[in-house]
Amino acid sequence: MPVVAASARAQTATEQLQYGIEAYRNLELDAAVGFLRRALSAALDGGLSAAERASALSYLGAAELFRSRRDSATAAFRRLVVLDPRHRLDAVVFPPQILQLYDDVRRSTRVVVAVAPADTTIVLRRDTFTVRLYAAAYHAIRARVIRDDGSTLLPLYDGEVGDSLLLRWDGLDGAAVPAAGRYTLLVESLTPSGAVARIVHFPLEVEVVQLDTLPHPPAPADSLFLPEQQPAGPALRTLTTGLLFGGLAVALPSLAGSGGEASDARFAVGGAIALGGLIGFFHQRPGRPIPDNIVANQTLVGAWRDRLDTVVRENEERRDPRLRIRTGPPVTERLETP
Amino acid sequence: MSRRLATVAAALAVLALAATDAAGQAAVRFAAGATATQYRVRSTTGDDTETLGAPGFGAEGVIAVWRIALEGRYVQAGLEPGATATATLARDAVEGHLLLAVRATPWLSVSTGPLARSYETTLGSQRWLLWTVRARGTPVLVPDAVRGYAELWGALPVDIDVPESWNSGWGGDVGLVLAVPRLPLWLRLSYRFEQYRLGDGTRRETIDGATLSIGAGRLQ
Numbered sequence: 001m002p003v004v005a006a007s008a009r010a011q012t013a014t015e016q017l018q019y020g021i022e023a024y025r026n027l028e029l030d031a032a033v034g035f036l037r038r039a040l041s042a043a044l045d046g047g048l049s050a051a052e053r054a055s056a057l058s059y060l061g062a063a064e065l066f067r068s069r070r071d072s073a074t075a076a077f078r079r080l081v082v083l084d085p086r087h088r089l090d091a092v093v094f095p096p097q098i099l100q101l102y103d104d105v106r107r108s109t110r111v112v113v114a115v116a117p118a119d120t121t122i123v124l125r126r127d128t129f130t131v132r133l134y135a136a137a138y139h140a141i142r143a144r145v146i147r148d149d150g151s152t153l154l155p156l157y158d159g160e161v162g163d164s165l166l167l168r169w170d171g172l173d174g175a176a177v178p179a180a181g182r183y184t185l186l187v188e189s190l191t192p193s194g195a196v197a198r199i200v201h202f203p204l205e206v207e208v209v210q211l212d213t214l215p216h217p218p219a220p221a222d223s224l225f226l227p228e229q230q231p232a233g234p235a236l237r238t239l240t241t242g243l244l245f246g247g248l249a250v251a252l253p254s255l256a257g258s259g260g261e262a263s264d265a266r267f268a269v270g271g272a273i274a275l276g277g278l279i280g281f282f283h284q285r286p287g288r289p290i291p292d293n294i295v296a297n298q299t300l301v302g303a304w305r306d307r308l309d310t311v312v313r314e315n316e317e318r319r320d321p322r323l324r325i326r327t328g329p330p331v332t333e334r335l336e337t338p
Numbered sequence: 339m340s341r342r343l344a345t346v347a348a349a350l351a352v353l354a355l356a357a358t359d360a361a362g363q364a365a366v367r368f369a370a371g372a373t374a375t376q377y378r379v380r381s382t383t384g385d386d387t388e389t390l391g392a393p394g395f396g397a398e399g400v401i402a403v404w405r406i407a408l409e410g411r412y413v414q415a416g417l418e419p420g421a422t423a424t425a426t427l428a429r430d431a432v433e434g435h436l437l438l439a440v441r442a443t444p445w446l447s448v449s450t451g452p453l454a455r456s457y458e459t460t461l462g463s464q465r466w467l468l469w470t471v472r473a474r475g476t477p478v479l480v481p482d483a484v485r486g487y488a489e490l491w492g493a494l495p496v497d498i499d500v501p502e503s504w505n506s507g508w509g510g511d512v513g514l515v516l517a518v519p520r521l522p523l524w525l526r527l528s529y530r531f532e533q534y535r536l537g538d539g540t541r542r543e544t545i546d547g548a549t550l551s552i553g554a555g556r557l558q
Contacts, residue, residue: 241477245486249512252531253546256508262531263378265548269513269529273479273486276514280479 013039013047017056020063029063036060054080054087062098070101077105082198082332085113085136110139110189110197112161114330121209121324123317124177128168129325131185131202135161139197140190143167145204148182156185171323178323180208196335203328211318217307220300226293232286242277246270369524370399371553377415377431380544389420390429391547398551405441409449410434417457430458437472445477445485453493467497468507476515476558483519485558487528488512502536509533513549515557526551
């Protein structure tokens with residue numbers, strides 16, 4: 001079935017694009033141009049994605065060239081270059097003469113696109129807000145940040161751009177923190193004579209953010225610390241127990257009224273027990289350092305200091321104001337040809 | 339009899355060493371050891387006193403689960419009369435006890451169980467079967483190394499081959515236990531004293547002496 005007949009039912013921009021491509025492949029070039037122009041028309045433009053728009057312009061330029069309308073083909077390709085300077089035609093789909101024309105248009109079109117995060121936050125005086133520019137051709141540009149009233153906040157770049165360029169803004173207004181509000185990154189593409197060919201307006205919504213500092217972690221409670229020196233209690237208890245048990249060994253027969261008949265070995269055993277108590281006393285003598293407890297306390301304090309240092313570092317970072325920057329869709333304004 | 343005793347002691351020691359590795363820090367513990375004791379017996383009836391003594395040897399062991407322990411000890415000695423007691427017959431003494439113990443606190447346990455003792459002479463034998471109730475304290479003297487050891491107990495007769503009626507009986511064992519650092523070995527030195535009164539108290543049977551035990555495993 002001819003594409004033209006089927007197209008009567010086409011409603012959406014995507015459908016128009018598909019019929020246009022199909023008509024192009026069937027060499028129904030007039031119909032293809034019609035479908036593609038309708039797909040790109042203002043009423044339907046919003047219905048195409050960026051990739052679909054690029055595809056529509058590619059086929060439109062090719063169809064126009066095959067219809068021997070070189071100017072129209074050039075205009076379509078220029079729109080494509082302005083839309084995406086990095087775009088390249090598919091060499092499998094399009095013949096060499098189409099590719100050649102597109103490359104000629106791209107090299108002669110002075111335009112850039114700006115790519116940046118949609119929403120980012122930078123720490124002032126530490127981070128930078130970066131915007132990458134992609135150029136269609138080698139040319140001179142001027143880039144600056146302007147205020148909402150059009151006055152220049154900060155010039156960023158004035159020079160040549162090749163394939164791409166990274167612009168950095170430290171977020172400051174000179175050395176001061178900028179006021180919150182709307183700004184625009186303005187990139188002017190210049191002709192060899194110095195005239196402005198195109199201007200890319202890249203809207204920036206700036207918000208100054210000041211974070212609250214974190215509270216310092218409390219020092220370990222006294223109850224968490226272990227005694228680092230032996231208290232008197234255990235040592236005295238040990239000594240008392242040793243003497244008591246030693247005395248009990250000696251006195252055991254006397255409890256039965258047989259002290260004089262009992263073995264003298266009880267004195268040796270009693271003395272050994274008392275000696276054990278004495279050794280225990282000196283082992284736990286009052287004031288003697290307790291290495292395990294000292295290490296445990298040092299570990300406790302060390303862990304607290306680590307947490308404190310972390311908070312102090314975090315607070316030092318939080319003292320620096322931050323800039324939240326949200327970007328809008330860039331708009332390219334054409335002033336001169338090409 | 340000595341060969342049998344040595345075999346039992348050696349077997350218990352090997353078993354204790356093996357159990358120490360197997361049980362590790364588990365709730366089950368096992369210990370066994372050999373005992374050498376100064377076995378002194380003094381029997382007084384009115385003004386007459388018989389004194390006998392000799393070294394005694396034996397074995398002991400304990401197996402415990404959580405706070406419950408089963409403890410046993412066996413000692414034998416060939417008692418000879420003292421130098422002043424010329425009319426006294428030599429006798430072989432064999433004694434043993436089996437106790438069921440409950441550890442109330444880390445340093446205090448109570449136990450109960452039978453105590454059996456037999457004296458063999460050329461004229462016949464005399465057997466004592468008693469039931470004992472004991473309390474034992476083992477406070478720490480030197481952490482991880484030395485514990486004190488004191489056990490006091492009272493006895494009730496079950497079967498005694500003596501003509502006199504039972505009056506009273508009690509005993510005590512006081513000493514210290516040394517744990518060998520980094521090895522599952524222990525050493526205990528203690529002095530024991532037992533006294534039984536029979537009839538109206540005119541007959542007294544007293545046993546005392548120092549005891550040295552060495553063993554393997556975890557006593558506590």
